[in-house]
Amino acid sequence: MKVFLTSLFACTFFIFTPLAPVLAQENSASMDRSPSISKKYSDGATGTELLELYKRPAPSWVYDNFKKLNEAGYLSGIPYNDLTHLDRQEAAILTMRAHNNYSILNTNISNNVILAILQPLLKEFHLELDALGDSQSAQNEVKSTKTSTVNIWNIPKGKWDVYGEIRYSQMLNSSNNDRYNWNDQRIRARIYGDKPLDDIWMLRTMAETDKSLSSHNFYNKSYDGHVKLKRVYLKGTPYIGKAHIPVNTELGWTSAYLSEGNVLDSSFHGIKLSTNGNNYDDNTWLYSMGYGKINNDDNNLFYGELFYNASTNIVLNSNFYSWDNYGKKDNIYSASVNYYIKNTNLGFMFLNASEKDANNNGTGYVFTIRLGKNKSSILGTHELTFKYYDMAQYTYINHTMSGLCGYMNGFNGYGINFYYTIFPHVKLGIEYYDLKDKLTNDNIRTLWNEITYEF
Template sequence: YDSINKLAAAGVIEGYGDSTFGGDKLMTRYEMAQIVAKAMAKGANVDKLAAEFADELDNLGVRVANLEKKADNVKVTGEMRYHYVDNDGDVEGYKTELRSRIWVNGQINDDWKYTGMIENIQNLKDNAGNEDTKFQRAYVNGKLGGLAVQAGRYHAKWSEGNVYDNRFDGVQVAYGKDVKLVAGYGKAAQMNGVNDAATAKANAEDTYYAELSGKVDKLSLVAGYYNFENVKEAKDVDDTIWTVAANYAFDKNFKLGAMYLNGDKDKYDGDDDGFVVTASYKGAKAAKAGSWGLVAKYYDQGASTYIDHTMNGLADNKLFTSAEGFKGYSVAANYTFAKNIVGQVEWYDLEQKEGNKDAQTLWSQVVFTF
């Protein structure tokens, strides 16, 4: 606040003419060029900024309206991931693939924006050249009164991914900040990039969900309710899941969390509840080379407590179908080798809750973002 006031007092920034500076808005290149020009006039050393905005500075005052209209309305970003997984135990084998994603973000107006994502997955395990390209995201975000609205094909990660972590076709609204309520409706999607019959069981049709979250000092609390109709593991099977979770941040580096889950799946008599305990320390940041993090988890989840789990172990595989449930642990480490190049390694040791099969999984990836 003080810095903004100093720049305003010096005449470097002027705001939007309504006594505001629009701190939550994206700045256009033309607006930034205006600030650079005024800073240069004050004698500030902004050579790098002047070089970056040379074209805008050269044309400042010439065809201004046209420049402002075109500047930075659409932004394209992307990522490429090399991924390798090796399984042992009752299921053996490995998988390796290359995944590329291109994101497109467009500003519709001051209150609404569009996001789209195209994904290509190449199977590197054999020489058949198998690959799949899909339009995986297409949604809008905006405001209607006091509500934040999201609609289209977006990503849904519910209860830290212990219930569902996949794309979702629907609409959701959110209200509040310190205490936040999110509610939505739509259809749960098939697993990304996979078309085989085994994983098609992850689908569900009409789905309703709501999450209530809040924070008290260092303690974060979340409650979730999810109703899945016609889950595709068997015809006409419904599942209602509710969760409660608490996460405590001891300091800026170490966090400990616990979650309880309870499900009610039709035509199923197995274990219907479960819990997950998570401990995390630091975390790799793509923009900061040398940053790193560690995560450890223990799972004990009945078959009714998840639809499409976030984990990279075998919880959603033929070995551990959602008719059996699973328990076990995972440990993970991540590290930023250079700016925008992050590596991750995860180890899982899981077993069936209602059977005698077990599996160990070594999962790894390197992600390049641009």
């Protein structure tokens, strides 16, 4: 524990010292945010955070949208000199007025054109609209549109939205088997780039470098510390068939997070599709499927997932995964139920694999309790998660946990994760796992800590 606290202090000093000017700049009232940065503040806040958010200046790009809405009569003829130097609360009120008028006015201007102007404002000021009591109707209005001509990206066409993160992490392991008694620390940096190609399609990219700071180096010299392009894919929502069904699509070198990460959390090279069907106002069902390559393109994977919102609090999920498993075909089935009460989640997942381990076991289950909801953009938000696992060897492909289950022949045990936002876009994470190999009975304890800065 002494080693852990020392390293945690060191990594905190390492990250915060160069970031101090940046964080000071973020608190400046004169700072003008681009759409890509300001949207990070629109994911929920309460109390003091919301009041501070109200006082921030509105992004410069919103004025052109407001002027167009004003000219079309959706702001009731506000003088142009009143459409300057707005704070976010004032801009949200104007957005609410435009949305209300959009719902009742009948003009000779195409609704699709107005919605294309209004929708980025609704997304930008979602948090403020929620506080003003207009968020739900506004979001339903956007969600129910049946057109593919609206620019949903909130980024000007042809422009790049660039953002990223830097993470320092440390792993401390202890086991009754000496092969697991090693520690590791590293710095990882990721740069993301999004570029809208048209009203439907966006090009998304991600470059990564991961540098080991310890003697126990997982990477060979051709990768360690080098910059690699890890994701390049198209993302869009084309409307398919006579029924005009919107299908969320990802095509290319992307990633997959399957069965809450219990089956797979990894890169995915292929195509992913999902849709709620042709009823735009009904999110009761979500259908998802994909086909591609995983594990450095060594294995093919096909999957299908079905989500059912049984009520406002209960979500049911049934999934099927079929992958090559290095020449040994393995089919994995999973089913789960999640119960939500505000920011509390209770979950249970059952898994079954066609391939059996040496003890003829092919089943697994996961219990989840999550309290709170961490948002990296909002100071003080936090979440605590407890999970209990009992998973046979072939019930998972690449598990999402930071523990060493990937080295084990199936495992059981528990994990506790805690994440806390100590500054806006600066997040501290601590995870602890106590796992036992289901075949060898090796016990492995892992303490993982990280600090991540998003920009």
